[in-house]
Amino acid sequence: xxxxxxxxxxxxxxxxxxxxxxxxxxxxxxxxxxxxxxxxxxxxxxxxxxxxxxxxxxxxxxxxxxxxxxxxxxxxxxxxxxxxxxxxxxxxxxxxxxxxxxxxxxxxxxxxx
Amino acid sequence: xxxxxxxxxxxxxxxxxxxxxxxxxxxxxxxxxxxxxxxxxxxxxxxxxxxxxxxxxxxxxxxxxxxxxxxxxxxxxxxxxxxxxxxxxxxxxxxxxxxxxxxxxxxxxxxxxxx
Numbered sequence: 001x002x003x004x005x006x007x008x009x010x011x012x013x014x015x016x017x018x019x020x021x022x023x024x025x026x027x028x029x030x031x032x033x034x035x036x037x038x039x040x041x042x043x044x045x046x047x048x049x050x051x052x053x054x055x056x057x058x059x060x061x062x063x064x065x066x067x068x069x070x071x072x073x074x075x076x077x078x079x080x081x082x083x084x085x086x087x088x089x090x091x092x093x094x095x096x097x098x099x100x101x102x103x104x105x106x107x108x109x110x111x112x113x
Numbered sequence: 114x115x116x117x118x119x120x121x122x123x124x125x126x127x128x129x130x131x132x133x134x135x136x137x138x139x140x141x142x143x144x145x146x147x148x149x150x151x152x153x154x155x156x157x158x159x160x161x162x163x164x165x166x167x168x169x170x171x172x173x174x175x176x177x178x179x180x181x182x183x184x185x186x187x188x189x190x191x192x193x194x195x196x197x198x199x200x201x202x203x204x205x206x207x208x209x210x211x212x213x214x215x216x217x218x219x220x221x222x223x224x225x226x227x228x
Contacts (some may be wrong), residue, residue: 004156033215042117042202043218049118090159094216102216104157 001029002095006105013083013112020079021091021108028073029095033102036065037090046091049076083112115140121221126194126226134189134222136178136204146187147205147216148178149161157203163187174198196228 003026013019023032032049047055047068055068070076080087088111096101120135138144148160161172168180178189187204204219 035218040220042220043205043216045215045217047213069175101159101162103159104149106156 002103003096004093004095004103004105004108006093009106010109010110011111013110015084017083018079018081019083020077021093022094023076023078023095023105025074025095025103027097029097029103031096032070032076033094033096034068034076034078035092035094037092037107039089043092045069046078049078049093070084079095080110083110085112088112114210115206115217117150117187117204117217117219119202119204119222120218123223124225125220126224128196128226128228129193130226132189132191132194132198132224134202134204134224136187136189137185138187138204138206138217139185140208141185142208144206144208146178146180147207148172148176148187148189149205149218150200151202151203152200160189160202192197194224194226196226198224200224 005024007022034046035043037043046061047057049055049068049070051070067079081106090107090109092107094104096102116139118137148179149157150160151157161170161178163170163180170178176191180187202222205216207216
């Protein structure tokens with residue numbers, strides 16, 4: 001199985017600012033994904049991070065709010081832009097190798113005040 | 114759209130009790146099914162998965178799940194829980210129509226096992 005390191009593990013941010021979350025995988029993965037888990041809710045897929053091209057966003061999520069980069073097969077970033085308290089959530093990245101199973105980072109617990 | 118329902122949000126059991134966590138999904142086509150566990154302070158880990166074949170799937174740590182296609186269910190079971198099973202459990206589904214792994218998760222079930 002792959003090991004995914006995600007940082008920061010938690011942060012408290014002022015509204016209107018932006019936070020970039022980093023995700024590093026210890027080996028190459030085919031796909032990388034970003035999820036959000038709002039309080040009391042299930043994990044929701046934000047987007048698929050595509051290597052060398054623009055991410056593919058799910059309905060309700062847009063690039064201006066959640067820009068994503070994936071410069072290589074083992075690294076991706078998610079930025080939460082112009083934050084508001086509604087963005088307070090846990091953000092998780094995951095990797096998938098050859099469409100078998102997904103591996104997850106520990107998540108970033110974001111609080112916007 | 115696909116959805117996944119987990120019936121129990123919180124479950125409290127004593128050690129040695131039997132466990133069954135319900136999971137139902139809405140998608141009618143071919144699906145792959147997963148149970149993930151998140152222990153306190155740790156990342157999501159795969160407990161077990163079903164892709165095809167025997168509908169009774171064995172996972173790690175004595176867990177098993179049964180895929181019942183007619184009921185759109187994939188319930189998780191363990192005959193005798195331990196204190197160390199205290200965690201949050203997530204059922205997830207994907208399908209291969211999209212061509213890659215996009216998981217739809219249930220809301221999760223928090224299990225507390227008292228010693």
